[in-house]
Amino acid sequence: MCGIVGGVTNNDITALLLEGLNRLEYRGYDSSGLIVLSKNNTFDRARSVGKVKNLEDNLKARDQKILGNIGIAHTRWATHGEPSISNAHPHISMNSVSLVHNGIIENYIDLKNDQLNKGYSFTSETDTEVIAHAIDFAMKSCNTLISSVQLAIKSFSGSYGLGIISSKYPDQIIAARKGSPLIIGIGKNGNYIASDQMALLSVTKEFIILEEGDIAEIKINKITIYDLDGILVNRPITISKLKEGQVDLGNYDHFMQKEIFEQPQAIRDTLESRITKDSVVISAFGHKAETIFKEAKQVQIVACGTSFNAGLVAKYWLEDIAKISCNIEVASEYRYRHPMLLDHTLFITLSQSGETADTVEALKTAKIINNNISTLCITNSAESSLTRLSDLTFLTHAGPEIGVASTKAFTTQLVSLALLTCTIGKLKNIINKKQEKKIIDGLKRLPGLVNEALLQEVQIKDLAIRFKDTNSALFLGRGTMHAIAMEGALKLKEISYIHAEAYPAGELKHGPIALIDRDMPVIAIAPNDELLGKLKSNLQEVKSRGSQMIVFEDTNSKVEAMDAMEVIPVTSNLGRITAPIIFTIPLQLLSYHVALIKGTDVDKPRNLAKSVTVE
Structure with missing residues (x-):
């Protein structure tokens, strides 16, 4: 869910970190942050709540720019701890270790209590901070950063994708992966890490996909990977087929x-x-x-x-x-x-x-x-x-x-x-x-x-106005269309924050009909199939309760329009397989235009992330 990007380069890394965060913002956007090792091997960090733009504004407002050749960055979707600057990544331990983390450390409370007894202090509510402290403590008995990480992660229960840098080892990033995806990008001017290839498309198309349990030491001219047992391994290089334009609007x-x-x-x-x-x-x-x-x-x-x-x-x-x-x-x-x-x-x-x-x-x-x-x-x-x-x-x-x-x-x-x-x-x-x-x-x-179904956008856009003051909606379908109704309801609630439920139309009498009144819009799907007659009877039941209705139909279904009912022909002559796919389209358009009217963030709805990589 959260996004990670980092690199060791010949050039200043800050601009690339920001570019990568913008490309990864869909993965999490409660807060974001970056940290670089400056030329005197000290950490320089910036964090902001909200979208990546807030972090960019934060950096522009600074008197002194953040500059350095090695750095890591993160865009967060909150799990432990509310969205706040103190909970935003990257986290630091004792000015020696800084890291970004995707995943959840399930035994963090036990680790935290142990670390408090050892004299460590905590500045956040996150589970991530215990990782930084565990690595710092391991560095006291290890003579390399990667061996410190290998020792520390033995104490973790849960999942992690980690990008780690240290002021004591200013020439490398350590990447570790368990249950949360992480990749290495191989570039001409350096090497990089990210949770998603899209973050690095401007600098490389060559990637190594870390496997479960892998830990990698990444330097500007060398990549070394060990498996979960500490055995040196080679992972294949893959060439990405993604193009930069594919992720532009x-x-x-x-x-x-x-x-x-x-x-x-x-x-x-x-x-x-x-x-x-x-x-x-x-x-x-x-x-x-x-x-x-x-x-x-x-x-x-x-x-x-x-x-x-x-x-x-x-x-x-x-x-x-x-x-x-x-x-x-x-x-x-x-x-x-x-x-x-x-x-x-x-x-x-x-x-x-x-x-x-x-x-x-x-x-x-x-x-x-x-x-x-x-x-x-x-x-x-x-x-x-x-x-x-x-x-x-x-x-x-x-x-x-x-x-x-x-x-x-x-x-x-x-x-x-x-x-x-x-x-x-x-x-x-x-x-x-x-x-x-x-x-x-x-x-x-x-x-x-x-394409034919997409031509209905203008009419659907007009219908969306009806939802301006709506708080709830009901979707109905029978057979495969019940599943499509579920998808339509999910889309509406995801991006417009309208409470929406989907029911098999035949279940109306078993509870949902009690909700229906003039303020409850009902959206129904009417393909021309063997259940059409029964669906039309269900529509009559709804209409008799005074609901506003929208019916998306096959032109051969011939649903008779009534007062406060809009019937929209989507297409015709659909079969058992094509019908569910085609009737999905108007429901997507409806949810999109309702969200525009509601003024919500269409691409990045609150509390949601694209890939749910933790429980």
Whole structure:
């Protein structure tokens, strides 16, 4: 969730640290800070509450610039301690050690009490400060910075991604990773660390992905990496395919808006080389995919947030179309409830970043419970914890997604799950060639259908005005559209702070109908499917209670408009697979324009971070 950037260079590092923080601000923005080692080997630090711009203003207001060739920086999403300057990173111990930290030290109270007894004082409420003190104490018995870090981390329980510098070792940064992603960037004028490649794209495209337990000593002309057991290791260098322009706004006002409109291309990229004229390329899921899918007797999906909603759609598809049993569960619950896993289960994890902490841990738990399962991760990140832990990987090819509220990651996950459904169905002789071709034809239509749905933006923008004084909203759908209603409600609450709930339309009489009045807008999704008649009856129930209604429909659904009801045709002739994907689009646009009217921070909503890498 939080962002780390640092480097050892031939040049002044401050400008690069600020640039990296701006690129990483989507990961956390309660506070930010940076620290450099000045030429006389003393720490020079600046910290500010709020967005990175506040830190930049802080630096501009200083009489003396912060200058140095080695430094670290951090943008924070608060876990321990409220957002404040004293809790902002970097933290310092005894003017000898400074560090930035992603993750949570679970035994920090015990460590803190021990350190207080040793004479250390604390200036923050964070768990991070105990790390700095532990390293400073270890330096008293070690003769290198990296050996001090190796000794100190033995006392930590929890997760960490660390960038560490010391006034006593002014030529190096130590990077350590356990449960929180960290990379090393290899540049012409120095070497760098970051929690995300995007922070360093202006100086390098060459990266080393640190593996679980790795500790690295990074100097201007040398990188040395040790594994968890202290054994010297070599990690491969990867070349990033990201481009700097991919993380710029271009002609859009917000990243969320840009990413909504990038969905046609993102879907094309996800389908590219995965389908032929009339079939799915099975090997796109990995060279062992055919054997694994044929042997699979059931599917278990675990995910969080938006990815969970995508998985819920897939449950309908897999059972209805591929005729294979499918369960789905929130990852944070799954990992703690001692689940049963049958042999030959296909265990699927969904995560945009591939680093979602609960999902990663759920996968580890599943592999311990039963080693006779197969694992597949669907992610947007080729170099992630989930990809390294899984037997099979399917990349969504959505490109960088900066907006905290996921849009193109969600629709490309649905496309990926549709390809999976088709693949399993045909390998189990449930889907014949004619049916497979029909599915492929529908998927090929998706980019054009999304473009059609995007044309409704002007009308949706006008509808959003209705939400100016709204505090709550209700979303309704049936079948797969219940999952899409859940996604629509999630988007609205995430970025506009309106309380929103989603219900299966048939559940109205079991409680939600009590909430409906003239002040409660109801948003319904009306595809032309076998449940349309029942949905229309549900709409009548809502309308009779005086609610304002918005209905997004297939043009063939022919929902009859009534007073205070807007019916918006989205597109037509959608199938079981294309419909959930297309009806997602107007809900994204609605939440975006409501947020604009509410005046909230669309790309960086309060209290949220893009990648949840701690519990």
